[in-house]
Amino acid sequence: MNRLLVFGREGQVGIELMSRAGHFGFELDGPARRQGDVTDAGAVEAAFARGHADAAVNVAAYTAVDRAESEVEAAFAANGQGAAIVAAAARRHEMPLIHVSTDFVFGDRPEKRPWLEEDPIAPLSVYGASKAAGELAVRAIQPRHVIIRTAGVFSRHRRNFVKAILAAAQEGRPLNVVDDQVTCPTPAGDVADAILVVARGIGEGGSAWGTFHYCATQAVTWHGFADAILGEYEGQGGARPRLTPVSSTVFGARARRPAYSVLDCGRIAREWSIEQRPWRAALPAIVAAIVKGASR
Ligand SMILES: NC(=O)c1ccc[n+]([C@@H]2O[C@H](COP(=O)([O-])OP(=O)(O)OC[C@H]3O[C@@H](n4cnc5c(N)ncnc54)[C@H](OP(=O)(O)O)[C@@H]3O)[C@@H](O)[C@H]2O)c1
Numbered sequence: 001m002n003r004l005l006v007f008g009r010e011g012q013v014g015i016e017l018m019s020r021a022g023h024f025g026f027e028l029d030g031p032a033r034r035q036g037d038v039t040d041a042g043a044v045e046a047a048f049a050r051g052h053a054d055a056a057v058n059v060a061a062y063t064a065v066d067r068a069e070s071e072v073e074a075a076f077a078a079n080g081q082g083a084a085i086v087a088a089a090a091r092r093h094e095m096p097l098i099h100v101s102t103d104f105v106f107g108d109r110p111e112k113r114p115w116l117e118e119d120p121i122a123p124l125s126v127y128g129a130s131k132a133a134g135e136l137a138v139r140a141i142q143p144r145h146v147i148i149r150t151a152g153v154f155s156r157h158r159r160n161f162v163k164a165i166l167a168a169a170q171e172g173r174p175l176n177v178v179d180d181q182v183t184c185p186t187p188a189g190d191v192a193d194a195i196l197v198v199a200r201g202i203g204e205g206g207s208a209w210g211t212f213h214y215c216a217t218q219a220v221t222w223h224g225f226a227d228a229i230l231g232e233y234e235g236q237g238g239a240r241p242r243l244t245p246v247s248s249t250v251f252g253a254r255a256r257r258p259a260y261s262v263l264d265c266g267r268i269a270r271e272w273s274i275e276q277r278p279w280r281a282a283l284p285a286i287v288a289a290i291v292k293g294a295s296r
Contacts, residue, residue: 004199005053005095006030007038007086008060012155013100016192017057024196029053033060038082041089048089055096055199058086061131065104066254068127075130083134087141096144096202096209098195101135103151103183103215103261104128112182114264117149117211125255135211146198147211148191148268151261152225154279155188156289161222165229166290169241178253179223179245182260184215187282194274201272208271213263216279221245228280232287 002025008014009030021028030036031047038044038060048056062068062078083099090097106115107122123129138145154162168175194214198206220228223245234240248257268274 002203003027003029003051003053005047005051005056007036007044007047007056007058011059011061011063012153012157012160012188013059013191013195015157016155016189017059017195020189020192020196024200026196026199030057036060038086039077041085044085044089048093048095053095055098055202056086056090057098057195057199058083059100059195061100063127065125065127065257068125068130069254072126075126076133079127079130080133080137084137084141087138087145090145091142096146097138097142098146098148098198099134099138100191100195101147101149101211102128102131103149103263104257105132105135105149106258106261108259112260114262115213116264117213117267124258127255139211144207144209146202146209148194148198149211149213149263150186150191151215151263152183152185153188153191154185154286156286157188161185161225162229162283162286163290165226166233166287169230169233169238170291172239172241174242174244175226176244176246176251177223177226178248178251179221180247180259181257182219182221182262183225184217184219184262185225185279186214186216187279187286189282190214190216190277194268194272197274198272206272212268212272213265214268214274215263215265215276216282217276218278219262228283229287232283233291236284236288236291238291
């Protein structure tokens with residue numbers, strides 16, 4: 001296999017996929033958002049018909065978690081119906097599909113242990129529910145699929161938590177960040193690498209279809225992550241703003257998020273030989289790139 005058809009190439013993970021594919025021996029093809037809206041069955045079909053790819057990758061998504069609470073239709077269109085449209089085209093064109101989903105399909109439970117792929121989902125937000133709808137559609141439509149659930153994606157590109165924290169730091173704004181939600185921040189480049197390893201494995205005859213978790217180590221609260229980002233910023237000569245831990249209730253985000261959102265990544269290690277990496281390893285270069293303005 002040497003050709004992948006990518007939907008969502010202008011997103012955080014998509015940009016990393018485009019820049020890393022060559023290292024894995026892949027050529028990437030795929031429409032920009034304007035020509036390849038996944039809610040447009042005709043546009044998706046045209047991309048498949050043109051592509052001559054060996055597998056399809058869907059990293060296109062509506063990812064504005066709080067805005068989704070009031071834009072329910074848009075979130076479900078992209079994340080639910082869009083996923084179904086891509087899956088149906090992949091099935092028609094006999095292409096395996098790698099689809100990316102989220103830890104936000106899970107809810108809350110009393111015990112604090114990492115989520116397994118088979119744990120029951122119970123999304124707390126519209127975004128989580130729309131991504132869950134996409135997963136269901138992919139499973140029902142294209143049996144030859146790999147769904148990778150990931151978490152807290154960050155990079156030097158687009159909108160993400162690291163960029164928001166650094167923007168506040170550069171403007172000298174004090175920060176309130178929740179300390180009662182645990183996450184596993186994951187560099188977009190690591191997600192892209194995981195997708196490319198799976199794609200390479202499929203090309204070599206791998207057929208461990210199904211749902212997999214992949215996130216970085218170590219689990220941390222959003223406040224702890226903000227503290228690490230500011231530590232890096234300070235280390236690179238920036239001035240640290242005041243950082244205050246707050247509860248989710250005080251913070252008052254529109255969308256509810258799981259309190260303990262840690263993914264067990266054992267299955268992807270066993271089946272696809274993909275090991276977790278520490279998010280701290282990627283942080284210095286990403287902070288430096290954002291501070292220098294080398295982002296979009
Ligand atoms: N970001 C996170 O923290 C996070 C966490 C867990 C899982 N994930 C999942 O990881 C995947 C990649 O996320 P990301 O962080 O790379 O997201 P991102 O940076 O928001 O990129 C998503 C891309 O999809 C595009 N898009 C939105 N609606 C579309 C549509 N209807 N048709 C075609 N393209 C559309 C967006 O275009 P516009 O810019 O024009 O909207 C954007 O280019 C997604 O499946 C997401 O759900 C993300």
